[in-house]
Amino acid sequence: MNVIVSNKNQLLLENLGIDVIKEMNGEFEVDEIISTFQNFFYQRMILDITAIKNYTDIVNLQKLSISLDMEKVILLLDGTEATSNPTFLSNLVSMGIYNFTKNVEGIQYLYNTPNTYRDVAQLHRLDIPTGNSTTPNPQAQYIAPTVEVAPQTEFSSTRIIGVKNITRQSGASSLVYMMKNELTKNYSVIGIEVDKNDFTYFKDKNLISTITSEIGSVINKNKDKDVIIVDINNSLVAEGFCQEVLYLIEPSIIKLQKLMTLNATALQGLKNKKIVLNQSLLSSSEVANFEYEARVKVFYNLVPLNEREKKLPELNKMLVKLGFNKQQNEI
Secondary structure, eight states, X not given: OEEEEESTXXXXXXXXXXXXXXXXXXXXXXXXXXHHHTTOOOSEEEEEGGGBTTXXXXXXXXXXXXXXXXXXXXXXXXXXHHXXXXXXXXXXXXXXXXXXXXXXXXXXXHHHSOOOHHHXXXXXXXXXXXXXXXXXXXXOOOSOSOOOOOOSSTTTTSEEEEEEESSTTOSHHHHHHHHHHHHTTTSOEEEEEESOOGGGGGOOTTEEEEOGGGHHHHHHHTTTSSEEEEEOTTOHHHHHHOSXXXXXXXOOHHHHHHHHHHOTTTGGGGTTSEEEETTOOOOHHHHHXXXXXXXXXXXXXXXXXXXXXXXXXXXXXXXXXTTOGGGGGGO
């Protein structure tokens, strides 16, 4: 069942043809909307932006993004310059609000086919390259055709590498920490983790914990670094910032079986990606068997490492393969 929160667009939303369990009409403080629906079960929320008091203040929308599951929310914009300009739309994307439109057709489309970050990435105004993005859903007409994107050449010397666990707890945080330590010997480096606070345990000032909505500004503040390594976790926005991503798989039988039980096609989506077998004790022949059975190519087979060691020659071999030639001296 669905909920509708409307104001100026009440008549527009009355004939959507969806099952509605609760409706609210009027202008509400954002905290009132949050308190009403934070623990309320619903399939989708159709939210008329004019129902939010001071909706042009992006802070109010940020409160919503923190407190509600925005994957369930379809935001109906009012079509004014205040909510259609590139900066406003980019702020929505930064906060993880991907499903927004200014017409009924867009609502109906997004109801059945919700956006992901990749569908709206071209609306995200960034100071650095965001990786590949796709054309937005054609039915969700939420912006004029022309959007100015910030220049992408200024920070081309900064290399941004993402690290992402595919099997659960495959050691992304520790690997980012060790990569940062090794690369610091020859480059200026910083590590960033998104939506977690595991880095606090390393007590390292060059490791930063942040949230999805702040990842862009954190990267921008560190644009003077040679290398930025990002522990992506589950943030599609953070992944979009990375120029390349290492996808970590711990190839133990238990972890692989758990992965396939949760998502039988998980490995199929990794074709042509940089797969790292992390904390791996597989022999070269076993790696070949893994590649054959999974129909993927392994970028690197990385043995278990001691994060307290000052020299990690096996890790440096992987870094050299990534193109950090100065690390040759550390092997």
